Each structure stands twice: as structure tokens, then as C-alpha cells.
Amino acid sequence: MTNNNLLLQIQDLDIRFTIDRREAPFQAVKGVTFDIPTNTTVALVGESGSGKTVSAMAILGLLPENSIVAASSRILYGGRDLLKATLGQMQAIRGKDISVIFQEPMTSLNPVFPVGEQIGEVLRLHMGMGLRQAHERAKELLAEVGIPDPQLRINSYPHEMSGGQQQRVMIAMAIACEPKLLIADEPTTALDVTIQKQILDLIAKLQDRHQMSVLFITHDLGVVGEIADHVVVMQEGLIQEQGPVRAIFEAPQHPYTKALLACRPRLDRRPRRLPVIDDFLKGDGRPHLEERQRGTDPGDQIILEAKALTKTFFLKEGLFGKRAVPAVKDVSFRLPKGKTLGLVGESGSGKTTVGLTLMRLHDATSGEVLFEGRDLLRLTEKEMMAYRRRIQIIFQNPYASLNPRFTVGQILLEPMRIHAIGKDERERVDLAFQLLSRVGLAPQSFYKYPHEFSGGQRQRIAIARCLTMKPDVLICDESVSALDVSVQAQVLNLLQELQDEFGLSYIFISHDLAVVKYISDRVMVMNDGAIVEIADSDEIYLNPKQEYTRKLLASIPKGWQHAVDLT
Amino acid sequence: MTASKELRDPVPAVIPARAGIPLPPPPRQESPGLWTLAWRRLRRDAVGMVSLVVVVFFLLMMAASYLGLIAGDWNKERGVSYANPAFLAGAENLEARALQGREASKTPPVDLSDIDPLAPRYKEWEERAAKIAVTEVKRSDTLPLGGDKWGRDVLKKVVKGSEVSIFVGLTAAILATIIGTVLGAMAGYWGRWVNDFLEWFYNIFTSIPYILLILAFAAVASASGKFGKGILPIILILSLTGWTGIYRLMRAEYIKHGNREYVKAAQAIGASNRSRMFVHILPNVSHVALVQLSQHAVGFIKAEVILSFLGFGVPVDMVSWGTMLAEAQNELVIGKWWQLFAAGASMAVLVTAFSLLTDSLRDALDPKIK
Numbered sequence A: 001m002t003n004n005n006l007l008l009q010i011q012d013l014d015i016r017f018t019i020d021r022r023e024a025p026f027q028a029v030k031g032v033t034f035d036i037p038t039n040t041t042v043a044l045v046g047e048s049g050s051g052k053t054v055s056a057m058a059i060l061g062l063l064p065e066n067s068i069v070a071a072s073s074r075i076l077y078g079g080r081d082l083l084k085a086t087l088g089q090m091q092a093i094r095g096k097d098i099s100v101i102f103q104e105p106m107t108s109l110n111p112v113f114p115v116g117e118q119i120g121e122v123l124r125l126h127m128g129m130g131l132r133q134a135h136e137r138a139k140e141l142l143a144e145v146g147i148p149d150p151q152l153r154i155n156s157y158p159h160e161m162s163g164g165q166q167q168r169v170m171i172a173m174a175i176a177c178e179p180k181l182l183i184a185d186e187p188t189t190a191l192d193v194t195i196q197k198q199i200l201d202l203i204a205k206l207q208d209r210h211q212m213s214v215l216f217i218t219h220d221l222g223v224v225g226e227i228a229d230h231v232v233v234m235q236e237g238l239i240q241e242q243g244p245v246r247a248i249f250e251a252p253q254h255p256y257t258k259a260l261l262a263c264r265p266r267l268d269r270r271p272r273r274l275p276v277i278d279d280f281l282k283g284d285g286r287p288h289l290e291e292r293q294r295g296t297d298p299g300d301q302i303i304l305e306a307k308a309l310t311k312t313f314f315l316k317e318g319l320f321g322k323r324a325v326p327a328v329k330d331v332s333f334r335l336p337k338g339k340t341l342g343l344v345g346e347s348g349s350g351k352t353t354v355g356l357t358l359m360r361l362h363d364a365t366s367g368e369v370l371f372e373g374r375d376l377l378r379l380t381e382k383e384m385m386a387y388r389r390r391i392q393i394i395f396q397n398p399y400a401s402l403n404p405r406f407t408v409g410q411i412l413l414e415p416m417r418i419h420a421i422g423k424d425e426r427e428r429v430d431l432a433f434q435l436l437s438r439v440g441l442a443p444q445s446f447y448k449y450p451h452e453f454s455g456g457q458r459q460r461i462a463i464a465r466c467l468t469m470k471p472d473v474l475i476c477d478e479s480v481s482a483l484d485v486s487v488q489a490q491v492l493n494l495l496q497e498l499q500d501e502f503g504l505s506y507i508f509i510s511h512d513l514a515v516v517k518y519i520s521d522r523v524m525v526m527n528d529g530a531i532v533e534i535a536d537s538d539e540i541y542l543n544p545k546q547e548y549t550r551k552l553l554a555s556i557p558k559g560w561q562h563a564v565d566l567t
Numbered sequence B: 001m002t003a004s005k006e007l008r009d010p011v012p013a014v015i016p017a018r019a020g021i022p023l024p025p026p027p028r029q030e031s032p033g034l035w036t037l038a039w040r041r042l043r044r045d046a047v048g049m050v051s052l053v054v055v056v057f058f059l060l061m062m063a064a065s066y067l068g069l070i071a072g073d074w075n076k077e078r079g080v081s082y083a084n085p086a087f088l089a090g091a092e093n094l095e096a097r098a099l100q101g102r103e104a105s106k107t108p109p110v111d112l113s114d115i116d117p118l119a120p121r122y123k124e125w126e127e128r129a130a131k132i133a134v135t136e137v138k139r140s141d142t143l144p145l146g147g148d149k150w151g152r153d154v155l156k157k158v159v160k161g162s163e164v165s166i167f168v169g170l171t172a173a174i175l176a177t178i179i180g181t182v183l184g185a186m187a188g189y190w191g192r193w194v195n196d197f198l199e200w201f202y203n204i205f206t207s208i209p210y211i212l213l214i215l216a217f218a219a220v221a222s223a224s225g226k227f228g229k230g231i232l233p234i235i236l237i238l239s240l241t242g243w244t245g246i247y248r249l250m251r252a253e254y255i256k257h258g259n260r261e262y263v264k265a266a267q268a269i270g271a272s273n274r275s276r277m278f279v280h281i282l283p284n285v286s287h288v289a290l291v292q293l294s295q296h297a298v299g300f301i302k303a304e305v306i307l308s309f310l311g312f313g314v315p316v317d318m319v320s321w322g323t324m325l326a327e328a329q330n331e332l333v334i335g336k337w338w339q340l341f342a343a344g345a346s347m348a349v350l351v352t353a354f355s356l357l358t359d360s361l362r363d364a365l366d367p368k369i370k
Helices: A052-060 A087-093 A115-127 A131-144 A163-175 A193-210 A245-250 A255-262 A277-281 A351-358 A381-388 A408-418 A425-438 A443-447 A455-467 A485-502 A513-519 A537-542 A547-554 B002-008 B034-044 B046-066 B094-104 B119-131 B154-190 B192-207 B210-224 B231-242 B244-258 B261-268 B273-310 B321-333 B338-365
Strands: A006-017 A026-037 A041-045 A067-069 A074-077 A098-101 A181-185 A213-218 A230-235 A238-244 A302-317 A321-336 A340-344 A366-371 A391-394 A473-477 A505-510 A522-527 A530-536 B079-085 B140-143
Touching: A006 A052, A026 A041, A026 A052, A026 A213, A026 A230, A026 A238, A041 A052, A052 A074, A052 A098, A052 A181, A052 A213, A098 A163, A115 A131, A115 A163, A131 A163, A163 A193, A181 A193, A193 A213, A193 A547, A230 A245, A230 A255, A238 A245, A238 A255, A255 A277, A255 A485, A302 A351, A302 A505, A321 A351, A321 A505, A321 A522, A321 A530, A340 A351, A340 A513, A351 A391, A351 A473, A351 A505, A391 A455, A391 B261, A408 A425, A408 A443, A408 A455, A425 A443, A425 A455, A455 A485, A485 A505, A485 A513, A505 A513, A513 A537, A522 A537, A522 A547, A530 A537, A530 A547, B034 B046, B034 B338, B046 B154, B046 B338, B079 B094, B154 B192, B154 B231, B154 B244, B154 B273, B154 B321, B154 B338, B192 B244, B210 B231, B210 B273, B231 B244, B231 B273, B244 B273, B261 B273, B273 B321, B273 B338, B321 B338
Parallel strands: A041 A213, A041 A230, A098 A181, A181 A213, A340 A505, A340 A522, A391 A473, A473 A505, B079 B140
Antiparallel strands: A006 A026, A006 A067, A006 A074, A230 A238, A302 A321, A302 A366, A522 A530
């Protein structure tokens, strides 16, 4: 490859952050070198904290103030070193030559301006277009990114659009000035699988049509197989492996790459335990061949049963009017003891509402929830206290579900005090330490605050909190969705071990079908608040009866068609 | 900046725990509570510690003055009228001289003993008067921080005045913050009719002009006489009218936090409503209340001036920074600036220190800020 083919060269990039003046700066990126050729998609893959986003932001000169870039680092673009460019030069490049799409479209768009105006602003700024011209071009761009009826939608405000549409608007803004390089920072992580597929297809299509290069940043190696040409795998600020996508998927050299490929649950097999990074870095990398049998028996003891569960929200309309928005419509299911019921659907399908209603965190509009024969929805608040302990929930966002002002110790002791578990404080503290070690956290964690932990560790704390009450039923509401694939595998393994050990019954809510397939005995597919299909796990994946189920299955990222068989 | 954040505190490596493997005995240490940790963090904050020392100094001064240990004799007229401050000893004091001149010319200019029927008795009276010991105090020309019109020591007035001002300002601010927080928490947390009712109440309250409201309260408080005279009515007036802003902010915070997952999680483990409102949410929104507390304390110290001016403030036999500032208006015209300076400077120092202290306290109470 000659130099002319290279759009951007990153050479020996070294970035440090001054966090505490008393300590040496923390090195986030350690001598990273890679090239972005013209008309190519380069995927930058790694877990949170691997330095992938920092490297990409260095290209745009958007590093925070406490960062130090080593003098030997170079980012060459068009014969210039971007690290030495002045602010004026960088502003001319940002948005015009190099543009970026962020993870959260909701927070990246300005809520008080119509989307057309926001796209137009970029055009007027960089392309010197007039108002009318920019408006017309914005309309074309919206059509190009697949927004239906752009004539009308150009005047929509961001909140009037769905998450997927907002991300399309972000993409329209990013490609407005025909950039040579598009940086996509986890553009699909916050989106549903079906939408993720559409956005990935769109980026691939635009890349081809505009002959631009794309730097695609993600934690999920699975999604890049279909769109990337070249893959760079980063871990802890270092590049562990880089190469053409074919080589990475078919013959990964570094154990870390192998681990990233293996830890995502697959549809075609179900090991007793998911492989995790440590298996590959420390072990031989192929320990879990035994398959787990899933499924339910008609003779299973039923612990929880929902009958015709309905929940309707009322939105205020006008001065006195109310509009009924049905969130859950006539949902009935049974949860066998010691088994897992998976609940799949896109956002807005009502799956979370089902979970919250079962626990009476929402009041149901009608229906019954029978727990060992008693209808939970008819109990008084006092009678419910006895059952609260036995049904517990783990929320999606491990950053929001732990009180930031409580130490882990306080978080674990609180439910035990409320339910008078343990004879005295000493016994409770003992139990808390046992549980911390059971979920794989160090004893010192007891004295720390939640913000001192990573996402996966916080989810372990949330699990330990539930375990203090020795529940029978655990509702996992998108409990692994916010985690990196590698961490997700660890938490899934932990949940499975706990089920084997304590005979817990799970209701596992997720939009990720591969995960649900892996962990569930029975799967319930929801759409628009109603059940689409309910069947045993293998059955639903092998013989989906409904069109909607088939559509969901088709949108799972395939990775690489000939993904390496690690067995 | 996830990268830097996560690696900021080295998190212990995950221990693979499997059933059956005996666990090592957990190391025990005293678990520091939120307040212990907050105190440790505050100690590292130089600005916070200096402010704390200043505030504590003012509080001690206030307590000592209340107990009569210092400035008990603030009412004594020690100096000449508008005595100069010690550091301006040589400056001319026209007012004092004019007054002395008037006293000197008091002797009657004409001898009326011939026609005065009481004249024969003057001698007897003078003799009797001489037996009564009259000690003429020598009024000093200078006082440490100068004197007021009556020759009272400004320094002592400031000390004595702090008693009323700080007590009124702080107590009223704390009361108003408590009222605002509790009502705001109820409206924001419970929503529905509780919210409707409190919002309605708040709207009516804020639709009345502030001064009018204060006057109405003051009229009731002094007419009924139930709260007595003195500073208690002022505290009640200020706190009962001043909670509205705090209520509005706390209500918004409670609406925001009431739907957060950590509160839902607390409900899931069976925490009571009261525990969720005040154990879970309150520490997370306390910074709003603290900032409001400091701002209101400042506002109330100033409001006491207005009340005193309108005649609802402190009685004439007491002194406060407010009354000193009111007096200082007239003095400033004739170039006597020290009373204004003394009251203004002490107020500025206390208020600045108090604001900085609440700022530091807010940071110290947030475990995320190192």
C-alpha cells in the first residue's frame, strides 16, 4: 500500500491524563499506531477503558484539558500533523473533512431546534450555503439516510423522532459536507437489534456511495464482521492485534481477540458456561464444551403465574382530557420453579412494564399475578412486605440503580435490616462479606462507594443486594445490556451459577436474542404490549411461528459468515 | 472519559469464588460513615477549613456575647460623640467640639439673685448637692473602631449586633430550609393531590407582594403578642415567608430523583416511603438545600435591616448589624464611615465564609469528588 492510499496515519500515539497532581499521569493510550486507508472501513474494537474513544477523539483534537499527548505522537492527515494544528485549522477540518457520530443520539441533538435547521447549520458553516439552499440540501440528506417523508420531518424536533431516526439525523449531519473520514463512536450500542441492523446497513451503504473512510468504534466484535475491512483490537491502551477482517475472524492470533470472538453467546450452541477473557489469557481457551439442556416440562412446579395482566398509562391531553396508552395488553404466562423465562422485544414493547408490574413497582390496571397461589396485586402494602423479599429485580443501568451516597456495605445491609434477616448486625455484616465474595468482589469493596466500580462490578453489587434477601424469583431487566460483551459473559455465568446453586427462577428481560437464547428455558416474544409468541427456547429459534419473531432473529449480527470454530 | 474514570481508583481484581472453596476470613475495619468521610475530605480542603474557622469564630463570638462574657457594656457612652477610631487619632472631630462648646456655654450669663425669691436657699442646696458624689467620666477622644453619635464603642456594638443578626439570619434560614425541603419533598415525591394542594398553596403565597406579606405576618405576630417582643417574631416572619423558593427547587429535585432507578431499587427491597424520601433521596439532593441555606442566611440578615427600618425589627434597646447600617446612612454624609465599615465588613466576612463553607460541605458530602 503506498502512502497515497492512506487517508490518515496514527503514529505512536501516547496519551496520558493528569487525574491527581500528586500522582503520575495515567497512561490511557500506549503507543498506538495504525492507518486508515481511503475508501475503507476500519473497526476499532475493545472493552470500556481500552483507550479506543480517546484515540479517536485525539484525531479531532477533542481531548479534555487534563490530557497530555507525548511529543513523539503524530496524526498525519493530508501531509499535516493534526496534533500540531492550530484551533482555527482544526475547526475547518472538524465537520467538513472529518465528522463524527456519537453513541447517544438523544443527547447529541439540540432539543430546541428542528432537525432540518441543525443539519442546515453545518451546511451554512462549512459549505457557505444560503438558508434556502441549505434547507433543500438538508431535505435531500434526510431522504438519503432513509427518513420517510423528509418534506414533513425536516421540521420535526428531535423528541418527535425515535432513537433510530435520531441516529439517522446524526448521520445525515455527519455526511452533510461529504467528509473524507467518518468517525462512528458506538453508534448502535444504545439502539435495538432491528434498528442496529438498519443503521449498520446505512453506514455501509453511505461509505460505498460517498467513497469515504469510516472509523467504527465498538466493544462488540460481532457487529463489525459485516461492515469492516480492517480491524484493530485494543486492550488497556495497547493494540493487541490488527489485520484484515478475514484474518481477524478466521485466524485470530492474539488470545484476547479469540476471547472477544468467543464470549458473545451464539445461537447455534449453548455451553454450560460462557467463555470469558480470562479463560483465553490464562487458560488454554477451550474448556467449555459441554452443552446445557434447556426447556420446560409440563410437570414443572409453577412458582409465578400472570393471568391477563394489563397496564394502561394515561397521558394528559388538553385541559381535562386523558388519553389511554396501553403498555401491556392481556399478558399471561407461567414461570416454572428453577427455570428461566426470557422476555424479548424492542423498546416500547412493554417488557419492562411487565417486570415492574409483577413487583408492584407499577400498579396493574387489571389481571392477576399468582405467587404460590396468592394474588400479589390484591395484597395490602403490609401483606406485600413478606413477598417483596421473595421477588427481586436487577435493573438495566448499573450506574443508576445504586444509591451513589451509600457505601456497598450500607447497600447490602439495608435490605437485611428492613426484613430482619440475621440475628444481629454482626451476622448481617458476615453475610454481606460472604455474598461479596460469592459474586466475585474483594472484601474491601464493602467500604467503597458505587462510583469506584466498573459497570460489571456494579451489576455484581446489585446481584449481591438481591441475594441478601434470599429471593425465589429474580427479574433481570436488561441487566446485561449496558455491559461490554466480555463483561456480559461474566455476569451471565454468575447468574447461571446462582441459579444452579440456589434454585432461583429468573424472568430475563432483554432485547438481545442471542443472550435470551443462551440463558432461557422458555422465551416470550412481545410487541406493542402483547405476546407475539411463547415457546421453549430451542423451539422458538429453530421454528419461529410468527413473522415478527423471524424478523427479530434475522437482525442479529452474524459476525463473520465463516466465524472460526473454536472447538 | 470512561477510561480515566475507571482506572482512577484501582479496583481490586475479581476473585473467582466457587462454591466449596473455603473463604479467607474477611479483613475487618471500621466502616467510615458519610459524615466521617465528609469531615476527612473537608479537612483536606484549605478554603473550606478557613471558612469553617471564620464561621466558628463568629458563632463563638455570638455565644459569648449572649452569655454576657463580652460586650455586655456596649450601651455605655465611653467616648466623645463620633469618637475617632484609634488608627485615626489625630483627625479633627467637629461634632464633638461643637457639642463641647454648647456645654461650656451653659452658665447663666446674667446674675438674677436680686429679684430671685429662691436666692437665699441656693447656698444650702449647693452644699447639699456637693455631698452627692458625682464623678464626671472623662470621655475619651478615640475608641478602637471609633464611636457612634452617643459615643458608644462601635467595636462592642458590632459584637453585640452579631448576636441578633447571626441568630436571626441563621435560624430563620435553617427553619425556612426545613419547611421548604419537607414541603418540596412531599409535593415532588407523592405527586397527585398532595402536589396539587401544595402547588396551589405556593401559588397563593407567591402571588402576594413580599413586603406586604411580611407586614401582614408582622402585624399578626405583634398584635397577638403570642410570640412576645424581640427577635422571635422576626425569625418566624422571615422563615414563614422565605421558604417558597426552596420549596420550588426541592420539589423539582424530588420529581427528578423519584423516578431514578436507585429509588425504584429501594422500593423493590421494601424500603418505606419515609426512608426513600429522606434516607435515599435527601443525601442526593442535599447540595441544593445547602446552597439555598447559605443564600437565604445572607438574605435574611439583610431582611432584618428592612424589618428594623419598618419598625417590626429589633426593639430600640437592642442593636443589630441592621440597625447599625440604618444609622450609618446619616453618618456617612458627615464623613463618619466607621460604623458602616464595621457592620458591613463583619457581614461580608461572615457571609463569604458561610457561602464558601456550604460549597465545601457540598463537595465533601459528594463521595464522587475526591
